[in-house]
Amino acid sequence: MGIRSVQHPQRVAVIGVGILGAAVGWNLSRQGAEVILIDAGRPGEGVTDWSFSWVNASNKTARKSYFDLNVAGLAAHRELAGIIGPDSWWYPSGHLRWSDDPAAQAKVLETAGLLTDWGYRVEVYSGAEVRRRLEPDVPMPGDVPVLFYPDEAWVHGRRLVGRLVDQAAASGAELRSGxxxxxxxxxxxxxxxxxxxxxxxxLDVDIVVNAAGPGASHIAGLLGRHLPMRREPGVITRIDCAPVPVRRPLHAPHIEIRPDGDTSMVLHSRETDALIDTGEDPAQLGRQLHEMARRVVPELSSSRIARTRVALRPIPADGFPSVGAVPSVPGYYEAVSHSGITLGPVIGRLLAAEILSGRRDEMLADFRPERFTT
Ligand SMILES: Cc1cc2nc3c(=O)[nH]c(=O)nc-3n(C[C@H](O)[C@H](O)[C@H](O)COP(=O)(O)OP(=O)(O)OC[C@H]3O[C@@H](n4cnc5c(N)ncnc54)[C@H](O)[C@@H]3O)c2cc1C
Structure with missing residues (x-):
């Protein structure tokens, strides 16, 4: 795809430099727009740094159009890795999921069947095969079915944002952090x-992109717009360990585990998230996650907790992204989404095209901001 220079460059303020803002800003600046990236903190250090960061479409079966957008998200990551280079942020390792509960296991297999019907690649192994071929340090019952999604991946979000911001700056974008x-x-x-x-x-601008993640509702409010969002916090724990005994994101019973580089791993569990609003101390939740992870991967017995943080998922009220122009406020666009790690590159590409050409991509038809206009 060639790079097009716009005839009348527009001055665009991108508010929020997590994965969504960085992806929009990178796409815009390389196509000739004048971009100002603005962040209250430092780029990539919001939710993007406190995410399970699993690039997937297998967990997105609620609506076919949403699944399709996430499949495009996987492809956009591969394309981006080809353009900016994959090193230090892109880990196309595949993903494993299994369960110890018969009802949950049946559900996992049913979802895998649906995904296969939709043309999504999934392979079924026994626990013994997985240990032999994929995860030698993860003991699992030999006869339990384990699903392997070979096209899925994980991303180091903070480093990806850093790369996109550096390249956008090289194309003339201005960064205002803090x-x-x-x-x-x-x-x-x-x-x-x-x-x-x-x-x-x-700053005098022609266009504003609201990519403020959990702060997006506040930014919309500055323009008199109501962007309803859910409150759905999650707790993430980073642990230090060397060597890292897990090679890819795992959805094990009760706990999700992934590598986070050569000496670090990330832990998350929906079960632990459910305790956040009970007033439980986040440090205690981190210890619970660590304990659950050590049960699944005994090699983690000497690992140590580095940091635990509670982060808010940026989720519009109906659970789906809000992406595109808001016609009632000319020049105002939204890029607000959960699963933003998976969707960042595709949303960045589609929204930049919409800003520069006015073309509204059919892939975003179900995710337009207008649906929240009363
Ligand atoms: C526990 C958990 C697990 C997750 N797991 C996954 C997963 O496995 N896969 C996946 O795809 N997604 C996952 N997500 C979701 C994903 O992490 C987010 O959708 C994504 O990181 C959002 O990126 P963002 O750029 O919108 O937000 P952020 O990264 O938070 O960036 C927004 C930026 O806006 C800035 N900002 C806010 N207000 C202002 C203001 N007034 N002025 C200037 N700047 C402002 C902030 O400082 C911040 O840097 C998970 C989220 C959580 C919490």
């Missing part, structure tokens, strides 16, 4: 005009 957006002003015709930062600076 500056929160305090206000967005509109002109007489209602279109966005000025972004006001916490450091007192006023």
């Amino acid at each position: 500056s929160a957006v305090r206000d967005i002003r509109t002109g007489g015709d209602g279109s966005v005009r000025t972004v006001v930062l916490s450091d007192g600076n006023h």
